[in-house]
Amino acid sequence: KQHIIFIVNCCHTETPKPTVTIKPAQHVFRGDTVTLRCDINAEGVTSWQYSWYKDGSVNAFSDKQEHTFSSVTESDAGKYSCDGGERGGSRTSHRSDEVTLTVSVPRAVLSVSPQTWLTEGDPVTLICEVKGSSTGWTFSWFTLTLSSDYRYRHDLLSDSSRGAGGNYTVTSAALNHTGVYVCTAERGKPANYITISNTQLIWVTGVSPPVSLIVSPSRTQHFTSVSLSLSCEDQSNSTGWTVRRYSDRWGLKDCSSLRRGSQTGSSCTIRDTSTYDTGVYWCESESGEKHHPVNITVHCESVFLYLFISQSPYFMFWI
Template sequence: MSDAVTLTVSSDKPQTVLSVSPDRWLTPGESVTLMCEVTNSSTGWTFSWFTVHESTEEVELVPDSIRGSKGIYTVRSVTVKHTGVYVCRAERGDPAYHTEYSNTKPLFVTSVSPSVSLIIRPNRSQHFSSESLSLSCEDHSNSTGWTVRRYTDKLKLCSSSDTRSTGATSTCTIRSLNTSDTGVYWCQSKSIGTLHHVNISVHNGNVILDSPVHPVTEGDSLTLRCLYRDKKPSNLRAEFYKDGSVVQNQTTDMMTIPTVSKSHEGFYYCKHPERGESPKSWISVRSERSQVKTSSFTTITFPLAVCPYLLATVVLVFKCCRSKVSHSSVEDQLQYAVREDEASN
């Protein structure tokens, strides 16, 4: 007789967890990996990946995903068509036993179009609940087809009843914000893809941080403010924190960094002694090194490109002058010979 083994049968299906690496916005051509795991379960599973339809919320099997036991699906060169919300599921046995669908994970692939702008009013990343918010996709090239989209727990349009399109501008207005409106917002076009994503957070508290929605450019100034749900307190003294450490203790509710550098990137929040502290906001700093390099390269290469033309011009002028001198010398000699001949005669 062998040792006894306890067999436990659970009516609950095993849970699958989906993760994405890198978990950030991607640009076309980058590689991304989706990893699916079954929690608290043994091996022997095979995996499938699905996209979630925006309108019906039904799932569709990703046609180029590879089913296997490792739970890894890699796209080596993403395009804008890979933008979407993904889930995974595992199965094993014959007949197949399926787990529940995993948590949803968004995958964003963004392209670049300098003619398109995402305008936020009021222009900040944190907002109080019950306030209104307006987001507009403006195309300065006067093309159409842009829409404002967002991702909270699913991929969807901004509420159709709140969306209005006028020519090359599509505007989404949320008249009374709720904490469930916290998420990522962006402009999207069928022909171009996704552009200009921003993080918007909505809070029920009494204090928020007025911080920029878009990345700050190196060398620019940055101003942060404490904003209050009700009227301003009589004592405006506030502390400002970066990555958990006090960076400035002001007699006012405002802090200014005159010249921003890459070292200023991080999580910021403010704290008022009476009203409390704001949520944290990530402030991103955009480098201008590439533009500087381009400018320096242009400064160097322009004279180098012009020099051959200047040199050729100098050579031509020099040859022309020599030709004139030689021609004048021949004429003088001929005239001298004529005069000598006339004198001898």
């Protein structure tokens, strides 16, 4: 009895799965150049026809191995995947895992060290940075002033260098360093993106200011729905002083541009105060000299009443 043995040589070929890479990174900023790359490793295949998909779509938007966004925008953010088919052959690949591209809008942030209220001779450093991105930026610093027609003007600091470092240091602060500052960060040559920072107030006080800001009622804590008067009193009886205000929310204002505010000579009256009137007030001359800052806070009446009662020696009887 004879046994016939058949030997079948089966060659099983696995379907390859591509990998996606994003350069320079998966998290980039608006205006960056971004390249997506699809790699398919399969023995015996030398040429692939690629297909790119975004956010699980069935419609391909590119047929190249590398797809480049020359200036990426927020609309380019999303989940990307690819697959491929053999050119002139029958081999195909799986679709790759999705890789997420995140596009952010860069924001310059200005901070002050060690503090914003200084005495003549103190050192101070303005720190400008772009959160989440530490390279490729150049910085400039400006003072923000309010012209007679109530328009903002940005004046580049004369000794501000457009360097890669994000610090601007004054080793010995003088009275003329008092002001509102902003910085800008830009990238590319020529710049393909510029962002301007928040504002920061720096105040430098001297020993004997020539003018005083008189507040009536005479306190720094006030409550809403009352009248508040601020007056610049010059020891030499000169004129031309204006009351200015700065707040993180509303920026730089003068009295007449405040809601319910009016300027008469060197005096400012705010009728029917609100919490929006909270800020730093000072006297400013026609030449731009700034003196005697006062930090005024306006509370809601219920909060003010609580503060008054809590500081009273009879507070325990109210509990």
